[in-house]
Amino acid sequence: MKVCHQGIYEAFETVCTRNLSPSKEKVWFDYVDAYSDVMSDGVLATAFTISNSLGQNGLHRAHFLDEAVKLFPKQLVSFGKRLQNITEDGNGRLVMHFDDGTVAETDAIIGCDGIKSRVRQAIVGPDHPSARPVYTHKYAYRGLIPMEDACAAVGEERAQNACMYMGHDKHILTFPVNHGKTLNLVAFRTTSEDWPDAQRLTRSGELNELLHEFEDYGPAVIKLLKLLDPKLNVWAIFDLGYPAPTFYKGRICISGDAAHATSPHHGAGAGFCIEDSAMLAELLADEQVKSRHELEAVFATYDAERRSRAQWLVESSRWIGDCYELRAEGIGNDFTKIEAEIKKRNGIIADINIEEMCARAKDELRKRLSGSCER
């Protein structure tokens, strides 16, 4: 975030919520065997703990955007537009056509338009398999619980700090939001059934349905689930399981979920979008980029430097989601193996030096611009 802009980092700091217990400052998640459910001194037993240098940082996207938007000069932004398609005029300018009938001309387009990206369709073609997201055969119920009630159900330590309850073909994660006043709960289920409508990635669900599906969980977790509203949102978990063959075409590129939408099990989808933005910002600001003629080389460099890491996340997230649900091949319900998998993969996500990554990309860009590196 700091590489993108100091203000982005400050916006994040303003709205983010962390684990409430000082002893859990560096804890990402405590992992709990949902079936053991033994309360010792009011605390459900921990199978293992995953920590990192930053701990658990959660925020509501809308709150973050409200802060971030203050950074943009008003005369440079337009909101409420929906891109329909992109054409090129006779002078090499790109023309964006919006569904309100307006158009806008530009030298380059960075499509950060989410999992159903129109810009990705323009790059790969509407009939390419990567033009559409893929159902991961997991869905998730999502609800909020007042923190006081959650503490009464599972104890303060579990409720006030990020926690993952692992079960067979399902898992629940909880973490504090709203500066600790509320507990956010997401209950994932694996299913062999298809999602009925790929155009609608959510449906309404019932608490009774959720209670039935998680009825084998221990009594403390069940108590927690019963605190949810009777009507719940259900999210289908889609990703770009069919990877895009490229993140750019000419002076059009994609970043964030448009390029590499992932299931949420590594908790890193947005983090990787921020990495994309940091690299694009650094490359576009390079002193060698002086006109639109250098822009294709910028996007080619970005594609070469980002694509394999980002597409690894999509694949790894599916795998780690199965580990949480005791169903990954060769891992099963062996907690030692699950912990090792998480540590290894979280290391690939977290142990990177973004400044070095950007510096390497700038070197590559200069080679491309001097003609010594072909696409």
Ligand SMILES: Cc1cc2nc3c(=O)[nH]c(=O)nc-3n(C[C@H](O)[C@H](O)[C@H](O)COP(=O)(O)OP(=O)(O)OC[C@H]3O[C@@H](n4cnc5c(N)ncnc54)[C@H](O)[C@@H]3O)c2cc1C
């Ligand atoms: C259940 C769940 C849990 C998650 N948990 C985490 C987590 O813990 N940590 C993490 O890092 N990530 C997490 N993620 C992933 C994270 O939410 C996404 O990676 C991130 O929001 C992607 O940002 P984005 O800007 O690329 O896309 P989006 O947030 O999808 O934004 C795309 C924007 O483009 C706009 N748009 C779409 N089409 C058009 C169009 N045609 N014209 C103009 N605008 C358009 C949309 O309105 C939207 O504003 C989670 C995702 C899910 C589903």
